[in-house]
Amino acid sequence: MFEGGAVMRKSIIVLMVPLLFLYALPVGAVEKEGRKWQDESIYYLMVDRFMNGSVKNNDNVDTSNPDAYHGGDIQGVIDQLDHIKELGFTTIELSPIMANSKNGYHGYWIEDFRKVEEHFGNVKDVRRLIEEAHKRDMKVMLDLVIGHTSPEHPWLEDQSKTDWFKDGATESHNPWLAEARPLNTSNPEVQQYLIKTAQFWIDQTGVDGFKIVDATSTSSEFIQTFRDEVMAENENFFIASNISAAGSGRIDTALNENIREVFASSGRSLDGLYNIWEENRKKYTNPNQLLHYMDSPNVSRFTHLAVEEGLNPITRWELALTYLFTSPGIPVLYFGSEVPLDDGGDPSSISMMNFKAEDEELKRRIEKLTSMRDQFPALTRGDFKEMYNNDGLAVFKRTYQDQTMIIAINNAEETKSTELTNLKDDQQLTGLIQDGIIRQQKDGVYRLGMERETADVFLVEPDRGYNWLFIGFVGGVLSLFVIAVVAIGLKNRKANHS
Structure with a gap:
C-alpha cells in the first residue's frame, strides 16, 4: 500500500x-535590467572570525583569547561562498585584510598597506576569492584603511616621513583606533601613496569596490580626489565612506542608529525612519546608494539590545530586516546576524561564526528579502512614499515603472489595521511573506490588518479573483x-x- x-x-x-x-x-513584472550598486545586498564579514579554511597560517592563533587571532582566513571565505550565495547576497564586504601589527585580527593596525595579513593568506588567495565570487555572479568589496597606521608602523622611524603624520590620536568611534597614528592626508605625498595603494589592490585582485573605514579623519576634498582618481578607469567601481563625495556611496549613520533604536523594542513609533529618508532625499544626489547597517564592529549587536528589553530577538530582527531590505539604500548584514549572535553588549567581543547555530526562521526571512530585492526592482529603484504611520503601524509604497510594492510593518504590541485608499481600483495586494491577499472592498478601500509585531511586503497587481x-x-x-x-x-x- x-x-x-x-x-x-x-x-x-x-x-x-x-x-x-x-x-x-x-503580474506586472518589470523587464530585467543590468545590476546597479543600489540593487546589491551586502554580507559584511570579519575575516579572522568567519571561517578557518587553512591550518597553514594558524601561527599564534588562540581561540580562548578574545584579543588574539582566531584562525579565520581568505580560504575560509572561499569555502563559504555558496553559503552566502544561498542566503541571497550579491556582494561580500571584507574587513581590512592588509598586514597588521601583533593581535591586529580586526585589521585596523596597518603595518603594510600593500601586503595581505599573513594570518589571512596572500594576494593570490584574495584574487582567487574574487574570481570565485565573480563565477557566482557576486561582487567583493574591501574595507580600506586610509586615515591612520599602526603605532608600530616603520614610517614612524623614518625621518623623511615626519610630515606624513598628524599630531595626537585618531578620532573615531572605533575602539581599536585609540592608539592608532593618524596620517596627514593633506600631504600630497600621502595622498598619492594612498591612491596608488587603492590602484594596487584593484590591479592585483580585481576587487569591485572599497569602503573607506576612517574617512572622518580626512577631508571631503581628499575623498573626492581619491574617488575621482580611483574610478577614472572604471566608472562602475564603487567607493563608500562616511563623508560625501560626488558619485560615491555613503554610510547612512543617522538611519543606522535610528533603525536600531526603533526596532529594539516593541511599541515604538516608526516616524523617525521616514523623516530620515526625507532628509536624505533632499541632501544626496543618489540616496539609493546609501549603505544601511543594523550591526557593525563599532556597536554592540542588535540581538543584545532586544535581549536587554526582554524580547524575542528573532521577532525584532524580522521586523528590522524587513525595513532594512525594502527601504531605499543598500542593505548590509553583519556576519552572525543570521544566528543571531549576542555579544553581551561589548562590540569588541567577536566570537567565531557558528554556521550550525543559524536560526532557520531568521534565515528564511533573509532569503525571502534578498530574493524580493532581486526579483522586484521597485524595492531597489522605486520611489518611497509613506501611506500611513500611526501607533506603531507604518505602511510605505514603492513604485518603479509599472510595478508597485507595499511594505507594512506593525511594531505595536497589538493588532493594528488601516484603510488604503490611494491605490488603483480592481487590484489585489499579494503578500510575499505572510502569503495573504487583500482585495478592494465594495466601498473602494483596501483594508489592511496586521497582527502584533509582524511585517509583510505586498505586490500590487490586477485582481485575479478566484x-x-x-x-x-x-x-x-x-x-x-x-x-x-x-x-x-x-x-x-x-x-x-x-
Missing part, C-alpha cells in the same frame, strides 16, 4: 508543479488520489484475507 501510495503522490506532484508555477508568476480552473484541478487530483488510495487499500485487504 505504501509503495503504491508513494507512486501516486509522485505522479500528482509532477502534474501539479507546472500549474502551480504558472499560477504563481507575478482561480476556479486551478481549484477544480486541485480538487479533481485530490479526488483521484483518495479513490486510488481506497482502491489500493481494498486490494491489499483482499490479498491479506486470501
